[in-house]
Amino acid sequence: MPPSGLRVGVAFGGRSVEHDVSIVTGLQALGVLEERHSPVPIYIARSGRWYTGETLRELSVYQQDSGDPDAEEIHFDLHNGRLLRAATGGSLLRSRRSPEPMELDVLVLATHGTQGEDGCLQGALELARLPYVGPAVGAAAAAMDKVTTKAILAQAGLPALDHLASRREQWERDRASVCASVRERFPFPLYVKPASLGSSVGVSRCCTDPELADALELGFELDRVCLVEPAVEDGSEVNCAVIGRPGAEPRASVCEQPVAAESFLSFHDKYMGGGKGEGMKGAQRLIPAPIGEQLTEQVQDLAARAFTAFGCAGVTRVDFLIDAQERVYVNELNTIPGSFSFYLWEPAGLPFVDLMDELIDLALADHREQLRTTTVFATNLLALRAAGSKAGEKA
Numbered sequence: 181m182p183p184s185g186l187r188v189g190v191a192f193g194g195r196s197v198e199h200d201v202s203i204v205t206g207l208q209a210l211g212v213l214e215e216r217h218s219p220v221p222i223y224i225a226r227s228g229r230w231y232t233g234e235t236l237r238e239l240s241v242y243q244q245d246s247g248d249p250d251a252e253e254i255h256f257d258l259h260n261g262r263l264l265r266a267a268t269g270g271s272l273l274r275s276r277r278s279p280e281p282m283e284l285d286v287l288v289l290a291t292h293g294t295q296g297e298d299g300c301l302q303g304a305l306e307l308a309r310l311p312y313v314g315p316a317v318g319a320a321a322a323a324m325d326k327v328t329t330k331a332i333l334a335q336a337g338l339p340a341l342d343h344l345a346s347r348r349e350q351w352e353r354d355r356a357s358v359c360a361s362v363r364e365r366f367p368f369p370l371y372v373k374p375a376s377l378g379s380s381v382g383v384s385r386c387c388t389d390p391e392l393a394d395a396l397e398l399g400f401e402l403d404r405v406c407l408v409e410p411a412v413e414d415g416s417e418v419n420c421a422v423i424g425r426p427g428a429e430p431r432a433s434v435c436e437q438p439v440a441a442e443s444f445l446s447f448h449d450k451y452m453g454g455g456k457g458e459g460m461k462g463a464q465r466l467i468p469a470p471i472g473e474q475l476t477e478q479v480q481d482l483a484a485r486a487f488t489a490f491g492c493a494g495v496t497r498v499d500f501l502i503d504a505q506e507r508v509y510v511n512e513l514n515t516i517p518g519s520f521s522f523y524l525w526e527p528a529g530l531p532f533v534d535l536m537d538e539l540i541d542l543a544l545a546d547h548r549e550q551l552r553t554t555t556v557f558a559t560n561l562l563a564l565r566a567a568g569s570k571a572g573e574k575a
């Protein structure tokens with residue numbers, strides 16, 4: 181367990197289609213961290229600007245159309261590895277007093293999707309050497325990209341659906357040939373997905389050639405790479421969360437079976453199911469998933485192996501598709517799952533407040549490990565080059 185009373189920055193929002201969902205996760209995390217620590221909201225607005233302040237704990241702040249909230253702006257001081265609060269509010273340039281450093285022990289990232297879950301934010305924090313909860317850049321980026329995900333799963337011998345990926349340039353050059361290659365490879369029904377989005381945004385099920393063309397058109401508006409894969413019909417979806425960090429034995433949660441209103445889980449099913457915009461907490465689901473002991477164990481084992489194969493850290497939710505013959509396929513990994521999947525840990529005897537402590541503990545341990553890595557490699561290369569060029573000048 182980490183010491184109590186830590187200053188924990190909770191980052192949420194971000195330039196992502198999952199911005200609003202992230203606000204819900206962020207506010208949940210702030211609420212639960214309050215019990216043992218001093219959480220600090222760090223809101224990344226759609227504009228890309230960062231803000232802090234107590235007003236950010238209120239959901240109403242985000243419901244105004246006026247753009248950025250009325251809160252203190254934060255600036256990233258990369259050189260010194262810290263965040264700075266513009267002391268008088270407003271922008272740093274307008275501020276008369278000098279900016280104050282924000283003393284943070286660790287950051288909890290509640291950012292879903294683009295730039296928050298895909299390694300971008302993690303990269304900025306690495307440059308600043310700030311410890312944060314969740315996987316490092318490589319694992320975050322790999323899990324966010326559905327094509328890279330397929331490659332890593334295949335390499336690790338983990339089951340995934342076959343797929344065909346193509347680029348926007350190919351599509352714009354010759355739409356008919358992209359559709360023809362898909363049709364040669366797979367029968368309908370098919371799924372088209374943008375490679376690096378989430379929350380079902382741009383995901384389409386298609387049963388006819390015009391539907392396929394429309395789905396790809398939409399997919400390529402949203403992403404530069406799309407993939408097509410066969411649909412799993414009359415099957416089910418099962419998710420399992422895993423907690424751990426590289427070099428430690430991962431632990432799998434109980435499994436859930438999300439319940440979709442239609443043939444696949446839409447954004448609405450995932451986040452609006454409870455009708456209160458509660459994030460994944462409000463979605464309809466069965467816990468534990470009613471799939472029997474043997475399938476449950478298989479899913480938990482595959483989830484833990486996928487977590488390890490990607491080098492994940494923190495809590496990752498691994499999503500599966502199970503077909504009518506009970507064949508199990510890993511669908512995707514969500515490295516910052518909605519609500520940190522706390523509802524999958526609670527039935528296993530890990531309350532949300534303890535889950536947060538374990539995540540912080542893992543983050544601090546991983547950060548210490550990272551700092552042990554040598555980044556200095558002394559050579560006489562430059563001296564030799566300088567001597568060489570002097571000799572050259574003389575000759």
Ligand SMILES: Nc1ncnc2c1ncn2[C@@H]1O[C@H](COP(=O)(O)OP(=O)(O)O)[C@@H](O)[C@H]1O
Pocket residue numbers: 341371373377378379380381383409410411412413417440443444445446499501511512
């Ligand atoms: N091959 C498939 N067969 C059946 N349903 C699928 C398939 N791929 C995706 N889905 C449905 O679409 C939803 C969204 O797809 P997913 O791959 O999870 O993308 P996202 O990253 O947007 O969550 C899934 O939750 C599932 O309901």
Ligand SMILES: [Mg+2]
Pocket residue numbers: 379380499512
């Ligand atoms: Mg999904």
